[in-house]
Amino acid sequence: MKSKYGHRVSVKRQKSNRIYLPREANACATVVIPALNEAKRIREVVAYALADPATAEVIVVDDSSIDNTAILAQQAGAQVLTSSMLGKGASMRDGAAAAAHDLVVYLDGDLRNLRPGIVTSLCLPLLNESADFVKARFGRGGGRVTELTAKPMLKVFFPELAYLSQPLGGIIAARKCLLQTLSFEDGYGVDAGLLLDAHLAGAHLAEVDIGSLEHDSQPLQDLSLMANEVSRVIFNRAKLAGRLHVEQVIAMYESQRQVAASIDYVLTLRKGRRSLVLLDMDGTITPSRFALELARNTGNETALMQLLDTPHDDAITRSERIAELFRFVHKQQFEQVARTMEIRPGVIEFVKQARRAGFMVGIVSDSYFVAADIIRRRIFADFALAHTLTFEGSVCNGQLQINPAFLPDESDAVTSICKSNVLRCFLTDKTLPPVELIWAVGDNLNDLEMLRLADNAFVIDPKLPKLLEEPGITLITEFNDLVELLVYEASESMES
Template sequence: MISVIIPVLNEGATIRQVIKVIKKTARVIEIIVVDDNSTDNTVEEALKEKVRVITSSQRGKGISMREGMMAAKHDIIMYVDGDILTYPENLVELLTDAIVNDEADFTKSYFERQAGRVTQLVAKPLLSILFPDLAHFEQPLSGMIAARKSLLKQVHFENDYGVDIGLLIDMHLLQARIREVNIGKLENAMQTWEQLSKMSREVSRTILRKAESIPVQNLETLGNINIIREQMEFSILESIDKLQKMVIFNLDETVFTQNYTYLAALAFDKEDALYQILEHYSDPVIRLERSAALFQGRNLAELLEVADSIPVTPDIRHVIRELKKRGYVCGFITDGFECVANHMKNKLGADFAFANRLHLIHSVSTGELTIPEYFMDGNNPSATYDKSNILKYISDKYHISPQNVIYVGNGESDRVMLQEAGVGVAYHPQFVEVETMADKVIEDICMAPLLDIAQAGSAVRKNNRWPSKKVMRNIGIGSLAAVATAGLIYLAAKQIKKAFEADRDDVDVKALKPA
């Protein structure tokens, strides 16, 4: 009658208890444990309960669920997780009665638990916009479900955190009768920031992909979706119970060793146009918008290739890793593009990135830019663009005092942040004024001294340490380095441009340029 499938990965400590609970049902069942190539004793423990164990052909929960369904002999399929020790003894009945009695085709559980941040901040808001008929579900991401096998054969199993919401949406699109059932109170381990962040991306990606066939009514809907995704990235910070310490690096000035905007303009033959913008426009918003327009038609791969060509501060990965071990949440701030900042965030192991949003359609830049609220003072209608507003944003939204923030920068635009953050660290400062406003100065080419500063937890403000280096030019979006560094930028840009031109047979890069 019922096939109970348990996808598992390294759950040797709990799998036997889960199986014993399921066996307490009075219904005729088979139990299939689908091992996702565990490296512990999961398989050995499951076999002690004399159940069928199969090995997934490829790691991933979605594949395990699909292959378990394919191996099932009965018409009703039930899925449960293998790491929960508080299932009720009548779990099988709770999940399958409605299907057995022909009252539903698909059942999805809900239960009492710790607040589900991805559910509240991503899944439900996106469903309310794109699939309003599903917005009422208490826990759309629940993995304890049951369904008719005939329907499961028609759906797609995502192979990541999007699998559960994907099944719910597919069942809805198949017009299946769906019922949500209460299975009591469950306890499971709280997930880390990295897991929650990954989950939010994969859940939102699945919902948006499932909604591709639904016409978007207006730009406001798109804007709401972007806000939801953005909210998740930063509000997950609240889920870290003991969050008290944060380090923010200026991506352009302290992580990249060369200026991204200038290097990209140089690589794409837009150097002169960039200089014209910086020379004729003083308003930072206009500068940013017109600079973004230079990259119209450039695809994401090209933009990220420029980022990957820029050397980073030698030990930045190690420093970020060590800071996180000490309880700091680490992230980047930049006047540049969100797609580049997020790429570097993932590449270097940071937790978040504050940046401007370059609009991409089918992964190609439209040349349009959206400046997020955290760079503007929402309480002041006449306020202008200012990165330092981020400290107030963090304080208001996440209740993290600026005194608990270490800010690392070196440009003229960093002066306010260096002064208002709890500890302002000037990394090779370009101006005397910047140096005098910082609490600490790092003269070393590496970032390792920051670990000592963070360890101290506070800093004594000191005056001038050493004369500023001669600055070639301040371009507003992020100061260019000294003349010698500019030479390296130029050579690196020429190398990128040469690589683009070599690929013309495959992709006509010139055709991507705006008219």
């Protein structure tokens, strides 16, 4: 295969010695574990790798640890090497060079609670000749650097790789002959660099689901350095591939802004909280509707009212037509309207009290994220989930993107776009501990399904009598009613 950098990459398939998994005596891979001060878990990770039938040997490349990482790894049955220089990239390169087998699988040294057979799963696409480079997919989404830096940048500069769930994950399988042609970055950008180099060299990529994954989280200062390193590597590869242009950089920042509206990113913010408050925006937090206020501000009120009076349109069609009204409106106008809209009395105090009581508080809105996120910050909530408008050069192009969190599961042929689907995302989140208590507050029919699913449901200034006819939905006259309820439940909990 020929690289886009101009060199050729030779990937031997070894057809005469093909091995199919699973079967007895099928050890075919070298497992490489770069490790720095991983004494806490390295023994378990080595034992896990050796228990997999696809593992022929385990090499732990010690990055000059000051704890007992090397000793414990050797006692667990691994071959231990000392890295040629500090940095994960050098350790990965040294491990590949020392591998005795053509298939190399990389694992991290701090992993725990892995399902059995991951080494086998990663090797299968290589053995079946459907891939030369395999990335592990785990969990619902990636960490903060993955969601806010790597994915938006890949979406703009390498859109053909946007499908990858974990572009920065260090659990990788590849052919040794391919790895020896790639560049191993010294810092946090090594995994992104290997992925992009393999792709640009023409290697066939695959992604394998390995279930849930647990490992130690990075300190905040390390995340900042990681984001910088990942950005540098992707910019560098985009430049080498002739894909780095000013317009793309602007688009990248817009894509990064939109990531904050994704359910995958929001779920990373939960951080063990078991209780959740979901607030509708238009008519609930704010007495008026954002689209109406923006239409008045931009001279589109008459056109908006005509669109609102089209009962035969489905929700998505109506939303898309309304979005087209705001084509050519500058983002500053969206933001200015959101900054000046009236907030109901008591909302801010309720949000603060709820967060103090351990609730995660978020806005769930059929409106636009550019507005919902400003309202979120005005009331001090944790997150906002809404639909996104696309801006080109800070000017709205009229294109609306429905937030996937509002869409039903693929197996659900009945439910349409609905806020209740956002609630289900939290209930099905596999991150422990699970969500156990949900409060929801709304005002209109489009909030009804969300209110029905919530443990405690409330309406304020209801727009239809049907909301009051629903069992389990409580009418409140102001948000101070909810503040009093929080205080009461907190006192009851203390007494019990």
